[in-house]
Amino acid sequence: xxxxxxxxxxxxIFEQLAASLRAELARGGVRPGERLPGAxxxxxxxxxxxxxxxxxxxxxxxxxxxxxxRGRGAVVSADAVPAPEIHSAVRSLVxxxxxxxxxxxxxxxxxxxxxxx
Amino acid sequence: xxxxxxxILLVSLLVPVVLTVVAAAVQFAWLPQLPxxxxxxxxxxxxxxxxxxxxSLPVLTLVAGLGIAVLFTLILAGSxxxxxxxxxxxxxxxxxxFAATDVALATTASLAVQRDAGAGPVPIGxxxxxxxxxxxxxxxxxxxxLPRAVSGRATPVEPVxxxxxxxxxRVVWVxxxxxxxxxxxxxxxxxxxxxxxxxxxIATSGMWWLALIPFVLLVAVLTTTAWRVRVDAxxxxxxxxxxxxxxxxxxxxxxxxxxxxxxxLGEFGGYGLRSGLDGRxxxxxxxxxxxxVRRRDGRAVVVTVDDAATAAGLLEAYASARAS
Numbered sequence: 001x002x003x004x005x006x007x008x009x010x011x012x013i014f015e016q017l018a019a020s021l022r023a024e025l026a027r028g029g030v031r032p033g034e035r036l037p038g039a040x041x042x043x044x045x046x047x048x049x050x051x052x053x054x055x056x057x058x059x060x061x062x063x064x065x066x067x068x069x070r071g072r073g074a075v076v077s078a079d080a081v082p083a084p085e086i087h088s089a090v091r092s093l094v095x096x097x098x099x100x101x102x103x104x105x106x107x108x109x110x111x112x113x114x115x116x117x
Numbered sequence: 118x119x120x121x122x123x124x125i126l127l128v129s130l131l132v133p134v135v136l137t138v139v140a141a142a143v144q145f146a147w148l149p150q151l152p153x154x155x156x157x158x159x160x161x162x163x164x165x166x167x168x169x170x171x172x173s174l175p176v177l178t179l180v181a182g183l184g185i186a187v188l189f190t191l192i193l194a195g196s197x198x199x200x201x202x203x204x205x206x207x208x209x210x211x212x213x214x215f216a217a218t219d220v221a222l223a224t225t226a227s228l229a230v231q232r233d234a235g236a237g238p239v240p241i242g243x244x245x246x247x248x249x250x251x252x253x254x255x256x257x258x259x260x261x262x263l264p265r266a267v268s269g270r271a272t273p274v275e276p277v278x279x280x281x282x283x284x285x286x287r288v289v290w291v292x293x294x295x296x297x298x299x300x301x302x303x304x305x306x307x308x309x310x311x312x313x314x315x316x317x318x319i320a321t322s323g324m325w326w327l328a329l330i331p332f333v334l335l336v337a338v339l340t341t342t343a344w345r346v347r348v349d350a351x352x353x354x355x356x357x358x359x360x361x362x363x364x365x366x367x368x369x370x371x372x373x374x375x376x377x378x379x380x381x382l383g384e385f386g387g388y389g390l391r392s393g394l395d396g397r398x399x400x401x402x403x404x405x406x407x408x409x410v411r412r413r414d415g416r417a418v419v420v421t422v423d424d425a426a427t428a429a430g431l432l433e434a435y436a437s438a439r440a441s
Contacts, residue, residue: 001291001292002280002288002289002290003288004288006283006286006287007285007287008285029424030424034423037291037293041347042291044347045291045349046287046289
């Protein structure tokens with residue numbers, strides 16, 4: 001499964017990692033009942049601290065997307081239903097925004113506004 | 118299951134079955150001339166060291182010979198696809214003839230010498246050697262009866278779209294190639310059983326070198342059943358859980374990456390770290406979709422991971438970044 005972080009973005013790495021995990025769940029890159037990669041393997045690959053990865057996993061556990069079990073690692077919970085429709089809707093939304101030269105900050109601001117209604 | 122062609126069935130099933138039945142029939146016919154108890158096992162210098170009732174040899178011949186034929190035929194039926202057998206499958210088919218010939222000849226010869234002489238020393242080396250040579254000759258003949266081998270590849274490589282990587286962004290893909298849990302449990306159970314059997318054998322016979330057997334099995338299980346797979350800016354890394362063996366393909370050496378549908382027995386002759394007859398290096402833990410990476414020098418690496426398309430897409434992205 002895919003992990004993205006941008007060390008220069010100013011957003012804490014664990015939050016970026018959590019966002020990247022949510023995106024993977026939505027995309028269906030990992031499905032309910034499957035195991036997430038081991039925190040050590042992810043940390044090694046991204047060259048970040050293992051505690052940063054664990055913090056991201058804990059964030060997702062608090063959101064109910066994954067279960068953390070001793071000995072079994074992080075397992076995608078049954079109710080973390082992947083939503084490919086949302087993913088494809090976002091993809092077309094971003095493509096549309098790009099065509100109209102609307103930047104990512106503006107688009108996210110619009111989405112926030114829609115949520116706070 | 119695919120319907121096997123007549124020529125494959127002839128080699129893997131019909132000839133072994135006929136050989137076995139003829140050998141067993143001859144042995145049954147000899148029973149009245151044999152003592153009730155015959156030698157069934159010999160030490161390396163030809164002295165009998167194991168005895169059994171005379172009827173046990175023809176029964177053994179029948180069970181082993183038919184078992185071999187049915188086993189190899191079932192493996193082939195589960196793996197042969199259109200348009201025909203791969204070189205690996207041809208080897209499996211002729212192996213059935215080889216093994217069945219060996220069993221039939223060795224058991225028949227060992228009974229033949231006991232008909233009059235009783236259980237004295239026998240040239241057991243000559244029997245085994247002779248049946249191996251005859252078995253090889255029959256297997257070689259069978260090779261040419263079979264259709265010409267097709268290339269091992271079952272399906273072409275599906276290209277994938279490159280994953281987008283923004284400047285400054287660190288993107289990695291982490292996955293695993295693991296034997297299915299059931300297979301893994303069966304393997305572990307086998308290692309445990311063998312270890313128990315070997316411990317008993319050492320306790321009763323004092324042959325301590327037998328301890329090497331479970332050790333070798335354990336190393337084989339640890340080095341082939343589970344692999345970490347990583348794609349990052351450096352390229353592809355596939356590493357067994359112990360860290361060894363490992364396969365690396367640097368991003369600069371990647372010419373293309375994609376997915377393919379794999380038939381392990383047909384294309385690689387089995388599971389684990391494998392070299393396909395078409396030159397591909399494989400880390401094979403299951404059938405189905407796999408990542409296939411072609412190097413600039415033409416060699417290819419195949420790894421059975423889930424979400425292989427994403428791994429291939431990221432590798433494509435890093436490979437083209439290195440190329441430009």
